[in-house]
Amino acid sequence: VIEPLALAGAAIVLLIVTRLLSWDAAGMAGAVLVSACLLLAAGSIAFRGYRRALDAALSRRWLRGGGFDLSDASTRARLEDDATRGGAEQAAAVVSLLADDGQDVTPLLTRLVAHDDAEIRAYALEQFLDNDAALPLGAVVSLAARETAPEVRAVAARLAARAAKPSREAMGDPDPKVRRATVAGLLESPDEEARRAGQGFLDRLANSSDAADRADAARIAAMVGGARFAGLVVALLGDGDLEVRAAALSAVVAVKPVSALPLVVDALGREGSGAAAASALVAYGPAALDRLGAVIWESESPSVRVRAARVVGRIDDPDASGLLVAALRHPDRVLRGRAASLLAARGFQLPPSDLDELSAAEVARAADALAAMEVLDGGRSTAVGDVLATSLLDVVRDARDQVLRLLMVAEGDPAPRHIRRAITGEDDRQRAYALESLDTALPQALKARILPLMRLDLPLDVLRGRLARGARPRRYVDAAEALRSLALGSDRWLASLALTCSDGDPSTTTGGSGLTPIIERVLFLKRVEAFSTLPADTLAAVASLLIEVQLDAGETLFEKGDDGTAMYIVIDGSIRIHDGGTVLGRVGRHGFFGELALLERRAEERVGHRRGVDVALPIRPGPVLRARERSS
């Protein structure tokens, strides 16, 4: 349609120029110049539209949501009705929507306090509690007395105590939550007598010989907060009981005692207390940054380094961004990745010079890894050699992912997220859109360097050639030289594999210390069906968590009815699974069982129970591996 119309348009222009205006070739050329200028403008608009269309194609963002007009009374009434008809989540969403718009939500919250759903009642009461909003005292006391759900009763008891009207029933309530809430309410009360009574209760709990009471004291301090509890919290942080220390760490969030900072940083690396310590450090804010920086650069433990980076990422301060930018140059690639993701999540915008330098370093790492693979190919056909080759490929993949994260940080908008998802995804057409989007958005020098890295679907020799153009990788004479170089590198996992490949002794270098058993475990896991397709570095992470346990012949691993909290893999021997005299199955070498229990635990974690998960790998007779993995 368009091209024939253009022909007709040209005929009309020619008629006007030559017949009406009697212009010659110069006149026609003038018409061409005008057309060319219009064409430039149309091309520019079309190109901008093309970039937007690519983004839309990547995100499949075909529809846009509509908003509510909250100035309209009938819309508000409709929303309030919706809040009472759905669950707690819907009620919270409506309250939040109205509050954000500056509407008075007290009438709605008062309605929700009388709702049939205990979760909604608790939510509404908490809103009153958090916002110091006024709810008729009589209603609160009455609610505290007759409420059946402990969570709601606790909030009502706290509100009543805060108003210096604690009910006697609340202090003797069988549920500790209600008792704690009452003491907290008393401590928060403007009435001095009530506060004194609350302090008396708190002191008794803190000095109790029962660890549960001391933990309750820490929890009450956490509920109320404030510097007046600093001494109590510091004292409880040094308590001999793990539960008390964990409760005290939670209280640090609300109390923030300065003298406790070193203890909290230490707790970051301790089993079972990392998550609580992280929350506490976030509460300290910029004051904790120096110590967290030291952990990132000086800690020997990769997981602690990453945990510290996560804490930094949650602190809203320009210096925190500076720490994360510095972490982008850390030798630990997992940490680099985490730092980039955290910076992107903060909306930090990386300067172009940093993007250029950091992406060049990542591409160079990938090119070096491929160069090492080239000389190692065929040199080794051992299982460790295979793992080393896989691990080198993982280095290339990590470099690609890190460059994409860096782009996300540099761009500071959501489009690169879609690009990253598409490039690392399975859909070829989406991947092509993503590559094209990068191609149109990036400056020439940058795209020439990084686009080859985005093509991991290419044959390795082609990829190696393309990366080598911009990165100038190391040149290895032979496999021995490549292994020596890897053994001296900063990546402990690769160093250990290289040493093993070259028959060196891993324990002679700090780079390889302690990793040989992990390599053996990775090799073992490679032969287990459930793990055989996982990348080597993931298997290394799994292997580092495994615990080896030995059972004697005839010994029972677990009884029928025990909680299933572990997955087991048989290293040697076999294990019989039976119900009385009925044999249900027999699991031999490289076999596994208990994985369903593990998956169920995982599902529970996802819905928010946050329980620890045990993974165990038993054999019988022989050693049993047992690993413990904690949710973060």
Added chain:
Amino acid sequence: VAGRGAGRVLAIEPGEGGDVARLCGLFFVLAFGYVVGQAAGYAFFVDRFGARQLPFAFLVMPLFGMGVTTLNLRVGARVGLPRLLVIDVAAMLAVGVAVWVCLGSISAAWLLFLLPVWDAGVNSMNNLVVWSASSRLLDVRQAKRLAPVISAGRSTALVVGGFLVPVIVHATTTRALYLVQVAAFASGLAIMASLVRRRGAALDSISIGSGRTSPSADGSPRRYLTAVFAVVFLSMLAYVLVRNIFLDRGAVQFPRPSDYAAQIGLFNACQGVATLLTGLLLSGRFLRRFGLRGGLIALPAALLVLCAPFVLLDLHADAQFALAATTFVVCGALMFSVRTPSVQLLYQPLEPHTRTRAVSTGDG
């Protein structure tokens, strides 16, 4: 080995050769049918009505083009794209046969008037068939590399057809050109059938008439598509004006009709060869180096540079003709080897059914 060498030169990656060869071959045979049909149609028209009546045919062409496109979209709404493509080529073949048969028995004025119009319709259908299939089989990155190579099939046909038409006419009759056209379309049907047989699933990802239209990021594709169609319209408008400047200056430079015709033929061939070479060897690299933005800027930039001297300088007639001829050759090459693949790229981010409709409207 030769295939791998050619693949490297043309930036064809492993696994793409079959599709590219079929699409390029399809474009070649269909465009060859167009060239021979065009020569015959215009010869019959001018012989009967004279060249002065051609603008009337030009005015009918858009109406016919719209009719063909509308019919195509209607049929496409009922059948999948693979069947539609086969139906399109089969319809061209059937009309070609009908024209050849009719010219043997009747010489009615309406039939001769419609021949150039039908020729314009063939051109539209060729673009529609080849680019609809290409846009489904190639992703956006492949299109960037391979659309110029596929487009080279058309350029090759124009050059080869340009040389062969006089030979065929000399050896047989003007009407026989339609028989050659029928043979070309029959070959096209065979290639299309092979393509559908091998790649039917990829072509049939979605029915073109079904579903909602796809909004772009800002909620509607209309603004984006308007910009794309403006690029198509303005570039074609500028190209026709440039061609007219060339024809105008040629008439001044070569007053004798035989000299004039010879020079026009020569420069047409030059443009065909330039288009072919740039399409095969330069366009893909140009688009990869400078991206789509470069592809969209190339033609207007060349027009500005080459046409400004006409306006700004008082050129001698010889210089005017030389400049007009250069502009005609360069802009023709850029038009068909850079602009066309660039416009095909603009369609790629659209949802498949919207894309097919947009290709039909823009190129059909």
